[in-house]
Amino acid sequence: MADRDDILNALPQTGKKARVPVPAPPLPSLTSDAMWQIFGARLEELGGRLGTLEDVEVILSRPHVIDQESATRLGRQPGGVPIWEAEVGVTTADLAVAEIGSLLISTGPGRPRMASLSPVVHVVVMPKERIVATLEEAFARLSDRSTVMITGPSRTADIEHVLVRGVHGPGDIVVVPV
């Protein structure tokens, strides 16, 4: 801990300087449907898509894991194959963010982090009303648990700036608002 005090003492103690408040952006008053429409368009740009419960049934023919909440919603058993073997992960989400096509997913009981991460397909089944227009609104409602915000399929552009999807995380995302 000697380093701690050395560092803190070496830092300038200049003090305050007006803290500029981040002004809240004007809140667009959009209906949930309108927001889902924007969300869908954004998600598609990113290479994901909106889907239906029928789509989910087809996808679930592959080895999968399902989190607690989606299992209840789909009338299935939570869990599934060992996580590294799952090709599909089904999870819920806390919030969808329309303006950027993002999903916020917090951890918690029955909500394994790996389900949205290690499979090649990520299916999100979530209640329709869990959507906000802007990132600012979404972050004002952050869970205090570890949370991930997912914006489209995993991707890389490291090789010649050519876009490749699904390099480590899921290359496919299907979002099903119910």
Add this chain to the structure above:
Amino acid sequence: MKAKPVNHPAVEAFARQLAETTRDSVRATSVKVIESRKARLVDAFPDLEATRTQASQIKDFVLANISNLLSQLEMKCRLNGVQVHWAKDAESARKIILDICKEAAPDGGTIVKAKSMATEEIHLNKHLIDVGYNVVETDLGEFVVQIDNDTPSHIVAPIIHKNRREVAKSFEREGLGPYTESPEQLAAQARKHLRERFVEAKIGISGVNFAIAESGRLVLVENEGNSRLSTTAPDTHIAIMGLEKLLPSEADLPLFLKLLAGSATGQRMTVYTHLISGPRRKDEDDGPTAVHLVILDNGRSKVLNGPYKDILKCIRCGACSYVCPVYRQVSGHAYSHVYSGPLGAVLAPALEGIEALPELAKASTLCGACEEVCPVKIPIPRMLLQLRDEAMRKGVAENPIPWTLFTFGATSGLRWRTGLKMLPMARIAKHPLKDGWTEFRELPKKEGRDFRKWWNGRS
């Protein structure tokens, strides 16, 4: 005519031996990113100028209150169950990390690493490998850098200097799969190989993009998912951050996340934004059971007390490199430091001391493109000038021209006019910059009328 052997400054010397294909790779990506950056940010922020000013002021606030904010961060992290360590220099940081590793994996084994400039800065990999750990870079670009025994040449795009054929050859050599030039298939080969490393690793090491003082949340952004895997699958997660990577509150995040994604890659948002609130809680299914945060000084407190403190507002978006005409000609390797491009040209000498890199600041046309794209408005050109001045004052850099004669002439109207008349003669005499000019250009000739003669003849 062949140029006489001259002692070129390091960046110039590097440029002279750089392969044209490397230059082409760097240039092509840089141009693409800068174009999409512009489109994206203009679209995302109706008043981009005001947004950048705002971000810049938030970072000013951070630097002005840094010791309080760090104490706050430390306290919140502890409450979250994150173990906080302080490292005053690289050696101290390496020792802290090694001690954690020895406890978490006493018998060695695999350590998965997410891309982190701070770990590059302290040369962590070599150190851990030397004591027997199998350290694996998992970001695709960093993975290529590692298997090629290379160094990253851009802070965001580590293999910007390589084309797909070079990557293909490396993968074939490493036995990752059959030779292929398809980026998709190369990525798939890397995925397969690295998956096994994620499964076996007991420790994951990452950097931190933003640490939130108010909540103790560590924010990591990435596109591939390797950073999430590195910080989720292993039991122990070690995060290392330069002490300036703070934001006061979570309300500041939306602005910074959008600016970073737009500036770095022209995206609306990075694919994964990982907000870490500590280790796995009792009621949670997975995630690391131990999370460590190493707060690294390594010269930063010194920089914060000096004229280059603004460079610590940097959020490592890499836009200044992409837009820089010099960077586009020379690639990141020319800067001979982990921090390259305009950012590195200031940060490297600021951290290491001007004596270590006295000529680096001169490798710039001072065109100002970097400051213009910088999301936090860092006045890079001004600091490059200050570095040049400091190097000169301390006598550690060479003066390209002895200015005595110029100064003598330019400090009196009479001497100036006399000097102008003598210029044709002076041109025959050897100007110190003559060879550097004529190697690539014709000497200028005075064309047309002389202004002063014309003016005098009018009245």
Add this chain to the structure above:
Amino acid sequence: MPPDSNVAKKSDSPVRVEARHRVRLMLTCLCDIYFGEVGISTVKILEHLNCEVLFDKEQTCCGQPPYNAGDWSAARQVAGLTMRALLESEDPVVMPSASCAAMIREGYPVLYEGMMHPEVFELGEFLVHQLKIRSWPVTTANPPAKRRVAFHRACHGRGIGLTNEQEMLVGSLPWIQLVRIAQGEQCCGFGGAFCATHGAISAGIGMEKLHNIMKAGAEEIVSGDMGCLLHLDGLIKKNKLPLRTRHFAELLAEAIAP
């Protein structure tokens, strides 16, 4: 009177700025040494717009060359002399160089910490923002042949907030067709002493610019900064490229009846 009432509306009718401005010309060292015609054109332009031009023969240089090279003690000696002269009167100072204007506005406060800089304008900036000229009042009876021109925005304009002022004026000349060049906002690679100490990099940047200009089909490069022009012209001649360089003041002066 609405502020814009003296803005030029048509390019073919001569405009007279109503109030007679008195302006001081800062010639700049490059005009003194190489670009006499640019200085002459600047005077013609200002007089054409009914300005009274004063020229102080004692002037030398703004001090930017040693400032950029890092020799600030040399820079202070030269800048001190220039600054004193500039502060002698209130009349605005106009110069055909963004780089010298940037030196005085941005550099002087660095050299002399926090000090106010004298009021100076780059020529295009003065024409557009002070005299409210939006398109050039052509008076010549013998317009030159039509030609395709690439406008190079000099980087030092960034420092003083220039955008498309010079370009707009040049583009308003009926015989000039401005072409769009790829990577148009990129630097030409000059950079003062850099162009010689880092010659290969400088020339690499410059050649890229010239190739982009040729690809756009231009035959002439026009800019507002003589450093860029000197460097690009040297490259053009060494590589025998089918291009020539001009300062934008010369193009505007071309449009004035003798």
